[in-house]
Amino acid sequence: MTDVSFSAPKGVPDYVPPVSREFLAVRETFTHEAQRAGFEHIELPIFEDTHLFARGVGESTDVVTKEMYTFEDRGGRSVTLRPEGTAGVMRAVIEHNLDRGQLPVKLVYSGPFFRYERPQAGRYRQLQQVGVEAIGVDDPALDAEIIALADRCYKSVGLTGYRLDLSSLGDAECRPAYREKLQAFLRKLPLDEETQRRAEINPLRVLDDKRPEVQEMLVDAPLLLDHLSNSSREHFEVVKGLLDDFGVSYTINPKLVRGLDYYTKTCFEFVHEGLGAQSGIGGGGRYDGLMAQLGGQELSGIGFGLGVDRTLLALEAEGVSAGSPRRVDVYGVPLGSEAKRVLAGVVNNLRAAGVSTDMSYGDRGLKGAMKGASRSGARYCLVLGEQELADGNVAVRDMNNHEQETVSLSAVQAFLEERL
Numbered sequence: 558m559t560d561v562s563f564s565a566p567k568g569v570p571d572y573v574p575p576v577s578r579e580f581l582a583v584r585e586t587f588t589h590e591a592q593r594a595g596f597e598h599i600e601l602p603i604f605e606d607t608h609l610f611a612r613g614v615g616e617s618t619d620v621v622t623k624e625m626y627t628f629e630d631r632g633g634r635s636v637t638l639r640p641e642g643t644a645g646v647m648r649a650v651i652e653h654n655l656d657r658g659q660l661p662v663k664l665v666y667s668g669p670f671f672r673y674e675r676p677q678a679g680r681y682r683q684l685q686q687v688g689v690e691a692i693g694v695d696d697p698a699l700d701a702e703i704i705a706l707a708d709r710c711y712k713s714v715g716l717t718g719y720r721l722d723l724s725s726l727g728d729a730e731c732r733p734a735y736r737e738k739l740q741a742f743l744r745k746l747p748l749d750e751e752t753q754r755r756a757e758i759n760p761l762r763v764l765d766d767k768r769p770e771v772q773e774m775l776v777d778a779p780l781l782l783d784h785l786s787n788s789s790r791e792h793f794e795v796v797k798g799l800l801d802d803f804g805v806s807y808t809i810n811p812k813l814v815r816g817l818d819y820y821t822k823t824c825f826e827f828v829h830e831g832l833g834a835q836s837g838i839g840g841g842g843r844y845d846g847l848m849a850q851l852g853g854q855e856l857s858g859i860g861f862g863l864g865v866d867r868t869l870l871a872l873e874a875e876g877v878s879a880g881s882p883r884r885v886d887v888y889g890v891p892l893g894s895e896a897k898r899v900l901a902g903v904v905n906n907l908r909a910a911g912v913s914t915d916m917s918y919g920d921r922g923l924k925g926a927m928k929g930a931s932r933s934g935a936r937y938c939l940v941l942g943e944q945e946l947a948d949g950n951v952a953v954r955d956m957n958n959h960e961q962e963t964v965s966l967s968a969v970q971a972f973l974e975e976r977l
């Protein structure tokens with residue numbers, strides 16, 4: 558032993574068993590729900606050209622100005638660990654001409670994203686998302702589908718204590734006029750210097766200020782929802798109507814502001830009450846100008862990013878488990894070296910037949926090996942002792958009721974397959 562010791566980088570969570578089981582269950586359930594709605598997998602680079610994010614996410618956002626992991630590679634290029642997925646998806650869609658085929662292009666992705674934020678409960682520097690993007694069709698029915706899909710994802714993992722905040726951020730027709738109106742309002746307020754500066758660069762962001770004294774000043778602020786263009790208003794009405802039809806409940810939050818600049822029209826956030834300050838478990842919205850901004854066609858899109866880490870915390874807060882408590886279905890306990898050789902063959906065949914199976918190693922005695930069996934959560938345990946081996950049999954123990962049956966070694970696979 559030496560005296561070195563390492564720990565994970567600050568603000569970066571490890572997911573080790575048994576929590577990693579829950580982590581995987583959440584990520585896979587979200588991904589499967591998206592695939593069931595016709596979204597296809599896209600695998601994106603973990604790092605991209607820094608300009609992609611600056612242009613895509615927005616030069617004045619916190620994400621771009623303060624939170625990016627940016628570095629120069631050995632070739633002198635500035636690259637950035639992806640802080641989010643939408644800009645990278647757009648880049649790939651344009652680069653591979655996916656937007657020249659059938660529209661909408663529906664894509665799902667998952668994995669880690671990186672933001673140099675101040676770490677706290679539920680706010681990590683490496684965060685995990687499952688995201689979808691539907692690109693190329695500006696149809697409010699698609700907005701409703703995406704929102705209902707996110708809602709279904711949470712329900713599928715057993716989450717209940719969340720609400721959906723919904724708003725519209727308008728379009729190129731109504732946003733500029735509203736922005737001026739809001740700025741004129743904000744200029745009259747006794748705001749601190751930094752907030753004043755923010756009001757000049759990105760006034761909508763001021764509406765999102767969490768400080769109660771600022772919120773008090775904003776009570777009479779003009780709201781974008783009252784100044785929507787006709788087409789944005791109609792779009793929003795259809796989205797709401799469809800969500801009502803689907804039975805997806807929502808709260809209109811006229812002050813909903815997302816942290817990324819590309820949003821237009823529909824935007825939404827799922828908020829969980831059990832999480833404290835970092836309560837956003839997922840969010841998204843429509844983005845009309847993003848693709849053109851990144852050098853592609855004038856096509857609109859909509860998508861979401863669901864936070865896997867925060868969903869896990871929310872499940873924990875609700876006392877709900879998303880993962881199977883079972884590591885494997887079958888566990889082998891050999892007693893003696895010949896039994897080990899024979900049982901290893903049985904285990905190998907079971908795995909090949911698709912039955913998840915593990916066995917004890919290291920010549921543990923019966924008691925220790927049975928402990929391993931019960932920790933594994935296996936439904937059945939196969940005990941192969943000297944007597945069974947001599948008779949060409951194996952003892953199959955049902956771990957639920959502890960009943961034991963003797964089955965011939967040649968028939969044990971079929972026996973288990975029938976019962977599992």
Ligand code: HAM
Pocket residue numbers: 640641642643672674679680681682683684685686688689690816817837838839840841842859860861862863864865866867
């Ligand atoms: P976002 O709201 O920045 O959106 O992130 C989506 C979700 O990721 C959040 O709701 C939250 O659950 C999780 N998340 C974000 N930052 C952290 C963090 N530091 N620690 C833990 N979890 C975090 C986007 O990223 C957009 N790309 C979503 C989107 C896709 N919009 C359209 N298409």
